[in-house]
Amino acid sequence: MKKKFITYTHLIFLGLALFSAGCVKQEVVPTNRFTDPTYWTSEDKANSVANMAYRQMFSSDDxxxxxxxxxxxxxxxxxxxxxxxxxxxxxxxxxxxxxxxxDAYGGIKTCHTFLENVDRVTAMSAELRERRKAEVRFIRASLFLQLTTWYGDVPHFTKDISYEESKVVTRTPQAQILSWIHQELDEVAAILPKREDYAPADNGRITSGAAVALNARAYLYENNWTKVAEYTDKLINSATYGRYSLFPNYEELFWVRNEYNSEIILSLQYVPEVRTWGTLVDYAPMSANARLSLAAPTQQLVDSYLMKSGKKWTEADPAYANRDPRLNATVVYDGSKWRDRAGVEYTVVINPDGPNRTDGKPSDKYTGAGTAQTATGYYYRKYADPAASSYTGGGGIWESNLNIPLIRYADVLLMYAEAKNELGQMNATVWNQTIRELRRRAGFDNTGEALDIQTNDQNLLRDLIRDERRVELALEGLRVFDIRRWKISETVLTQAPRGAKFEKNGGTFNYITYPAGNFSRNRDYLWGVPRSERNINPNLSQNSGY
Incomplete structure (x- = not known):
């Protein structure tokens, strides 16, 4: 259910409380009477509201x-x-x-309801109560960060507001909101436990490390390089907020059996049979029982993957052989191997002139724009755990219980590298802590050209770090924020999207090409305040161009 800002005061929870923030199963059914003093009588009931806030923090669809x-x-x-x-x-x-x-303001409503009522639960220990408050304050800060990143100035308040107040509230300057976010995250980082201090039953709960990492990300979106370096350093060169490290296998990092590994700082939680997500049904290969290919990786993304040797890929190189292994772990291309839920491996054929399937599986071949198959000659592999137990219903069902990573330690390393370079402080030590470690984990050749820093030129290093960020975090929903803060959206989003060389013209295959889009630097770096909200509240001003 989509919540409007005007209905902020009507918190509606849908169905059962489907999961806890960690591994603890919910046993209490929330109601819509959370401001009634008779509701706040037990720890379980308080946790029900906190857990709903976790659920409203983000979604697989977004x-x-x-x-x-x-x-x-x-x-x-x-x-x-x-x-x-x-x-x-x-x-x-x-x-x-x-x-x-x-959705964001609905989640903020939940947070305010919890924060203003949890002290009524006298049966809850003071320590646990303060910890739960810190978790919910983190969620509230993350929701305001999402809002101000998309819309700029937005209404900001730190207590529940009335129905009448919601109709006249005005937008708060973005700088003021960001200042509050930074302070809030600093405060909760001092309260929350480290990841190592949580019991296994609490896996997935928000940690002090998550608060520091989100604060670094907020500073990243402001291009505040000094603060980005400061906050990422807290996670790289100190154990005060927990110990994190890269998981040794990039592809298996996104498998259920490894979802609480030392690289995951924050993830969106799912529970088998109870809360699942099925988005990959519209992104995976058709032969893997996908419904259709809603969207597919572009040739521009594929071209950004280096050769294993560390050299840039060129047209003279093989299309996919000897590439950065993260390409195969992220994208399905023509000739890729796919393992089905029964453990049977087969070859994915996307080239229109390739052999037809003889195993009864649907075809993955490129058949042109607007059809069920891929529009670019590529499909998603990332998140496609091959284990049948990772899906509700097993077999060919795509209802996954995989936790979706929201912040990884790899991102912390990349933020640190970018900040150090922008500050003119990139050197072999920083490179070896960050880019070298990412490439080593990925499986690059063990050579100086592949792993060592090759230049001191800040501009060249900027391009290298940005490309490294693109491929390491590909298909994880972060690229849009990068191209916006780098102010290159008006360049990359107005170039013609391309796919693989599967468009036949006069007997010759050319790159699939689609019409270029539009992006106005004077308008599109911010979203429009929803028209429906301004119809209700005339005090909400509008962003330029909308």
């Missing part, structure tokens, strides 16, 4: 939808709200604008 807003994928089937935004065609009535606004 995680995948955010990637559609970037140049990493092309939405070739139908026209989504995200495609309209990415191509500069959205107006203030776009449903994505309204949904994100409403």
């Amino acid at each position: 995680h995948f939808g955010n990637e559609l807003l970037s140049d990493n994928v092309y939405n070739g089937y139908g026209s989504t709200n995200e495609k309209l935004i990415a191509t500069g065609l959205a107006d203030a009535s776009n449903p994505r604008f309204a949904n994100d606004w409403g």
Whole structure:
């Protein structure tokens, strides 16, 4: 259910409380009477509201939808709200604008309800109560960060507001909101436990390390390089907020059996049979029982993967052989191997002139724009855990219980490297702590050219670090924020999206090419305040161009 800002005072929880923030199962059914003193009588009831706040922090739909807003994928089937935004065609009535606004304020309502009532639960220990407050304060800060990143100035308040107040509230300057976010995250980082201090039953709960990492990300979005370096350093060169490290296998990092590994700082939680997500049904190969290919990786993304030797890929090189192994772990290309839920490995054929399938599986071949198959000649592999036990229903069902990573230690390393370079402090020591470690984990050749820093030129290093960030975090919903803060959206989103060389013209295969989009630097770096909200509250001003 999508919540409007005007209905902020009507907190509606849907169905059962489907999961706890960690591994603890919910046993209490929330009601809509959370301000009634008779509700706040037990720890379980308080946890029900806190757990709902966790659930409202983010969604799998937005995680995948955010990637559609970037140049990493092309939405070739139908026209989504995200495609309209990415191509500069959205107006203030776009449903994505309204949904994100409403969902965030709905989550903030939940947070305020919890924070203003949890002290009534006298049976809850003071220590646990303060810890739960810190978790919910983190969620509230993350929701305001999402809002101010998309819309700029937004209404900001730290207590529950009345129905009448919600109709006249005004927008708060972005700088003021960000200052509050930084202070809030600093305060909760001092309260929350480290990841090592949680019991296994609490796996997945917000930690002090998550608060520090999110604060670093907030500073990253401001291009505040000194603060980015300071906060990422707390996680790289200190154990005060927990010990983190890269998981040794990049592909298996995104498998259920490894979801609480030492690289995961924050993840969106899912529970088998109880709370699952099925988005990959519209991104995986058709032969893997996908429904259709809603969107697919672009050739621009594929081209950004280096050779294993560390050299840039060129047209003279093989299309996919000897590439950065993260390519194969992220993208399905023609000739890729795919293992089905029964453990049977087969070859994915996407080339239109390739052999036809003889095993009864649906075809993955490129058949042109607007069809169920891929529009670019590529499919998603990331998140596609091959284990049948990772899905509700097993077999060919795509209801996954995999936790979706929201912040990884790899991102911390990349933020640190970028900040150090922008500050003119990149050197072999920083490189070896960050880029070298990422490439070593990925499986690059063990040579100086592949692993060692090759230049001191800040501009060249900037391009290298940005490309490293693109491939390491590909399909994780972060690229859109990078191209926006780098102010290159008006360049990369107005270039013609390309796919593999599967477009036949006069007997010759050329790159698949689609019309370029539009992006106005004077308008599209901020989203429009939803028209429906301004119809209700005339005090809400509008961003330029909407």
